[in-house]
Amino acid sequence: MSNKKEGVNINTRKIKIIAVLAMLTDHLICQYYGPDFFCVRDVVRGNLYDFFGSFPAIEGIAIRCIQALAYSVGIIGRMAAVLFFFLLANGFQHTKDVRKYIGRLLFFGVLAQIPYTLFGEGHLIPITEMRFNIMFTMAVALFALWCSRRLKSRPVIAAMVVLFLTWVTVKLDLEYSYQCVAYVFFFYYSRNLSKAKRGTIGVLLAAGLQLWRFQSFLFDFDIRMVTTIGMYIAGHCLAVLLTLKYNGEKGKQSKAFQYFFYGFYPGHLLVLGLIQMMLYRVG
Numbered sequence: 001m002s003n004k005k006e007g008v009n010i011n012t013r014k015i016k017i018i019a020v021l022a023m024l025t026d027h028l029i030c031q032y033y034g035p036d037f038f039c040v041r042d043v044v045r046g047n048l049y050d051f052f053g054s055f056p057a058i059e060g061i062a063i064r065c066i067q068a069l070a071y072s073v074g075i076i077g078r079m080a081a082v083l084f085f086f087l088l089a090n091g092f093q094h095t096k097d098v099r100k101y102i103g104r105l106l107f108f109g110v111l112a113q114i115p116y117t118l119f120g121e122g123h124l125i126p127i128t129e130m131r132f133n134i135m136f137t138m139a140v141a142l143f144a145l146w147c148s149r150r151l152k153s154r155p156v157i158a159a160m161v162v163l164f165l166t167w168v169t170v171k172l173d174l175e176y177s178y179q180c181v182a183y184v185f186f187f188y189y190s191r192n193l194s195k196a197k198r199g200t201i202g203v204l205l206a207a208g209l210q211l212w213r214f215q216s217f218l219f220d221f222d223i224r225m226v227t228t229i230g231m232y233i234a235g236h237c238l239a240v241l242l243t244l245k246y247n248g249e250k251g252k253q254s255k256a257f258q259y260f261f262y263g264f265y266p267g268h269l270l271v272l273g274l275i276q277m278m279l280y281r282v283g
Contacts, residue, residue, distance in 0.1 A: 010242070012090065013251030016261050018242070019083035023265075026077025027119070027272055029070070071231060078235020079242070081134065081176055082183055082206070086243045088138050089145070089187035098146050102139050104262065109135030112266035118273030123281075135265065137174040140165055141184040148185070179209050187243070195244045202240035207233050 095101045109132070116133040117124060144165040151158035162181070169177035186205055190198045210232045217225040 009247055010245040011247055011249040011251035012087065013253050013257070015083055015087060015243070015246065016253075019080050019087065020261065020264055022076050022080035022083065024268060025073060026080055027268065029073050029077065071227065074231045075235040075238065078232050079239040081180075082236050082239035083242070084134070084138070085141075085180055085183035086187045086239070086246075088142060089184045089191075090246075092142060092145055092184075092188060093191065098142070102142050102146075105135050105139040105142065108262050108266060109133055109139060112269055115266050115269035115273040118277050119269050120276075122276045122279065132172060132174050133269075134175040134180070136172075137169055137176050137180045138184075140169050140174065141181045144181055145184055145188055179213070182209060199241060199244050202243075203237045206236035206240055210236065 091101060092098065112133050112135055113130065114124070117130055120131070144162045147161045147165070148158045151161065162185075166178050166181045169181060174180075182205065186202060190201060193201070210229060214225070214229045214232075217229065
């Protein structure tokens with residue numbers, strides 16, 4: 001997964017920072033307005049009318065500008081998960097202890113579960129009704145990748161194990177389920193391909209996964225769903241293309257930075273989850 005060429009200087013540290021900022025953007029903006037950014041029109045129309053009143057043309061332009069901004073922010077937010085999947089595959093390539101890596105993901109997954117639930121629901125719910133956060137999905141994907149490498153001399157068995165673990169992520173309704181597994185395997189097994197091939201396959205994979213995910217909406221011809229699907233595809237494709245700029249270097253990563261990177265997920269979800277809980281009680 002190396003790309004050491006002159007002029008390319010995006011290392012692991014920078015990708016981590018971009019991924020964290022994209023995730024924060026997603027959770028601050030997208031989650032509070034929902035994936036359908038055309039609802040922004042309903043939120044701001046009343047306030048804009050107070051300013052523009054008798055100038056509907058200006059009001060319409062303002063609404064379109066806000067929609068475009070919200071859509072752009074949505075695309076940035078959609079990049080986060082794919083970048084984390086890239087980092088997971090890259091980490092698997094360089095780790096000396098896969099078991100510790102999986103254990104670390106599970107630990108922070110457990111740590112983040114209550115904040116994740118508060119953020120998503122606004123209140124606690126029975127564990128049987130919870131949707132488990134992406135850390136658990138990444139742990140399963142990493143285990144599947146480890147199994148595939150251990151069983152490389154027995155490809156049929158390896159494929160069966162990977163398919164079973166992928167089915168588990170879907171059955172348990174883990175966040176990003178099969179998409180996480182697909183991206184992690186793509187990033188790991190395409191690492192020695194040329195940038196052109198990786199980019200082409202990655203973009204096709206990103207588009208295909210989203211079309212499969214939203215297949216039930218493809219024939220509704222609802223412009224709002226079309227734009228939402230487009231937002232997901234654009235964000236995932238941009239993330240894939242950004243990984244092509246990776247230069248194979250780790251960058252300066254102190255212990256404090258590493259703890260921050262893992263702790264940020266449960267930490268920021270806790271803050272946002274408490275806010276959601278207060279809003280839920282007020283509502």
